Amino acid sequence: MTVNVLFAATENRWAEYEAPLRDAISAAGINAHITTDIAPDQVDYIVYAPNSKLQDFAPYTRAKAVLNLWAGVEAIVGNPTLHLPLCRMVDPALTQGMVEWVTGHILRLHLGMDAHIGAVPGTWTPQAPPLAFDTRISVLGLGTLGTACALALSALGFDVAGWSRSQKQIEGITCLSGAEGLDAALARADYCVLLLPKTPKTENTINARTLALMPKGARILNPGRGPLIDDAALRAALDAGHIDHATLDVFRVEPLPPDDPYWVHPQVTVTPHIASETRAAYSAKTVAENIRRGEAGDPFLHLVDRDAGY
Structure with a gap:
């Protein structure tokens, strides 16, 4: 029996994914017809990116699942025509990329690397950086990515806590939950890493009230979702000296407009949504495994x- 797999994403993604998907699905023992054009009533699985032209799922009466190529599903989860099982993307490369970005940028700030990279030649200021043992990090969001980052930072010696909507148990990590838990996580955060999904409940998690809970001189890293932050409140906290630095990879509008104040703010680092990228060679295996399971x-x-929305 042949399984019909529709690839519904942008044209450049098909060029990237065609060979890896064919190889991964074949390796999973599935005889599949994989293409970008199949009659809706003949489709068994939809490999999907939310920026696809496909927005009406009603004609796909035979399909068993929509297999998202993105980790985030906020652009599709509310689609009123979608009544199929929806799977988000989780793969080892996506997780590893996030761990590397988070640990790299925290270590950059923790070790004060910028002061040495940008130092005037001949300047000798032998001031030792703090130790990880004495530095507290709170990771907001303990899904696959948040848990991996929390464990990696803990392995480096940092004092790590994590917050999630529901209570979690992770060895070596102080796990908090609920409204009081969120306040406690922020109150202890020398560094706050935002890895929450975008939902109506998580929008503006970082706002004037929650920023005021953080220790003076705290640093914020956001590789999660742009709307997690009230941008005006963050800029005000930076300007007032309460927040020392923000490293931001995601924004409400992307690409970040050239006239956005974040570009020129001396206490902000902008990276262009590169913290964690879906790589076809790895994500194709996740897709193939879900087709095998189906x-x-x-x-x-x-x-x-x-x-829950995620």
């Missing part, structure tokens, strides 16, 4: 909770 009648991996 054909075998096994539960899908990384199934989205529609009520």
Whole structure:
């Protein structure tokens, strides 16, 4: 039996994914027809990016699942025509990329690297950086990416706490939850890493009230979602000296407009949404495994909770 797989993403993505998908699905023991053009009533699985032209899922009456190529699902989860199981993307490369970005930028700030890189030649200021043992980090969001980052930072010796909507148990990590837990996580955060999904409940998690809870001189890293931050409140906290630095990879509008104040703010580092990238060679294996599971009648991996929004 041949399984019909529709690839519904931008044209450049098809060029990137065609060979890896064919190889991964074949390696999973599935005989599949994979293309960008199949009659809707003949499609078994939809490999999907939310910026695809496909927005109406109603004609796909035979399909068993939509397999998202992005880690985030906020652009599709509320689609009223989508009544199929929806799986978000989780793969080792996506996780590893996020761990490397988060640990790299925290170590840059922690070690004061900028002062040495930009120092006037001949300047000799032998001031030792703090130790990780004495530095507290709070990771907001303990999904796959947040948990991996929290564990990596803990392994480096940092005092790490994590916050999530529901209580988690992670060895070596102080796990907090609920409204009081969020306040406690922020109150202890010399560094705050934002890895929450974008939902109506998480928008503006970082705002004037929550910024005021953080220790003076705290640093914020946002590789999660732009709307997690009230931008005006963050700029005010930076200007007032309460927040020392913000390293931002995601924004409400992307690409970040050339006239956005973040570009020129002396206490802000902008990176162009590169913290964690989906790489076809790895994500194709996640897609293939979910197709194998669907054909075998096994539960899908990384199934989205529609009520929670992620």
